[in-house]
Amino acid sequence: MVSSIAELISDRIGTMPAGERRAAQTLIANYPLTGLKTVAEFSAAAGVSSPTILRFVARLGFQNYPEFQSALQDELAAQLQSPASRTLNPSSAGGAVSPMLEATLDNMRETFRHLTDRQLADIATRLAERRGKTFLIGGRFTDPLARYMAAHLAIIQPDVYHLAGQESIWRDRLIDMGKRDVLVIFDIRRYQESLVRFAEKAHHRGVQIILFTDQWLSPIARFARHVIAGRTAVPSAWDSSAALFVVVETLIGAVTRQLEAAGAKRMRDLESLR
């Protein structure tokens, strides 16, 4: 049984020709508002012609476009009257919402529960007001997080470097690091020996280390000035870095805010360079 039109669409989207599929995707992307507009507007949004929209609607089993819109409105009416149902995934008629999503949301809540605003603010301040350089590095699966953070930080402040490539390459960068510098390390299970060694050496050079790790704490925690422990357990063969990802985004936002004056000017300068 099909309870919602969205479900109906995703059932049949596989059997649709390209044009109608584009219509379907645009509708799903911000459901159901696009369907409430006129055919012309709908077709423009989807980048197809009006007849394609009508064929799309016909394929879903509606006699005409107004009938389709009425169905959408009825659905919307039901939703608006019981806001609680909005949090449920319609496809979860069986009851099971994506267990992956549930676990991830829990991980985030739990991660932030163990993270005080004070801690976040302190770390943000250290990243914003450091007098030296900022280096970022990650492990096998967490390196993208380091990259993501570096990509943003590098825009709002100078001297941000992501350490990539072979171990020998970034090991040699140690020579540039000193007390005024900050090193952001991402390391979750299984902890990488090379990263631990690197962290230890950096620590001895007086570098301030900010560590992103999992709840079991990488051995690097011994050398770290700040430690962020994210929950990683999900019903999957892999650990999840999503909670850490959100912490990263939160920090990026906080640092940006602190550097608002200086950062804004810098961003304008960058814009003008393009």
Add this chain to the structure above:
Amino acid sequence: MVSSIAELISDRIGTMPAGERRAAQTLIANYPLTGLKTVAEFSAAAGVSSPTILRFVARLGFQNYPEFQSALQDELAAQLQSPASRTLNPSSAGGAVSPMLEATLDNMRETFRHLTDRQLADIATRLAERRGKTFLIGGRFTDPLARYMAAHLAIIQPDVYHLAGQESIWRDRLIDMGKRDVLVIFDIRRYQESLVRFAEKAHHRGVQIILFTDQWLSPIARFARHVIAGRTAVPSAWDSSAALFVVVETLIGAVTRQLEAAGAKRMRDLESLR
């Protein structure tokens, strides 16, 4: 200042003549759906004539009926996109939780609400059972997501390539791509022209494109076989890719499950290589 049309109405309902007041009450009674219907239906519901509805709308300050409907739709769009705005009460959060976290959690719920299990399963199957190669590429800020996905997929199946570096480099890789191949693209605002061009060319070569984008849909959606639209709005200077990140992890998990037999063997082989 009047933030919503409902407010505007209750402000002026006192100064309205009887007929228009009935219109106003009918609209408020099940707001805003009645306003989205036609003038004839609206008038019938309110028990007045069409011109009365139009006069009512004019009194609210709208030039014509379509303009009034557009305003209602915009308002509805804003509501639907941030469910937090309605449920947002600080006490239920149990203390000062980061608004950044709240918005992110909402984004994820909303993203998955627009994503049926069927869609995810279809995409996972395409990634798992493709007969050719898998290519991944991302934009300025989303490239780390492509890397993250590639890092995992490359472990459980062969022929997974992340396209990085200069445009000319991955443009040349087009020559290796064909009908049996899959191209995963990440592109959120502001959409990158170079990626669009790349996607178009790949599409013409018959490559199956899986697109990760935001709710406003990158122009690449025109060429994509599958589109995943994630919510990105957060109280920050930057857009959030966290929702897309979770979808990525979910897909990685699903593909891994599908390839369990083959993948497990492959992972054991990899282990023994170390």
Add this chain to the structure above:
DNA sequence: GGGGCGCTGTATCGAATGTTACGTATTTTG
């Protein structure tokens, strides 16, 4: 490589919608 099929856009038509003019009813005011 050729023939057939299916998909898609352009142009056109009919219908339904929003809009306006005008006459009647109702209320308000002197």
Add this chain to the structure above:
DNA sequence: CAAAATACGTAACATTCGATACAGCGCCCC
């Protein structure tokens, strides 16, 4: 109580919308 002003509905109008026929195009299969 009378007269004016306002409100309201009926009916005709113009516009926009949804629907359809048709031709071009690409694609797949033989």
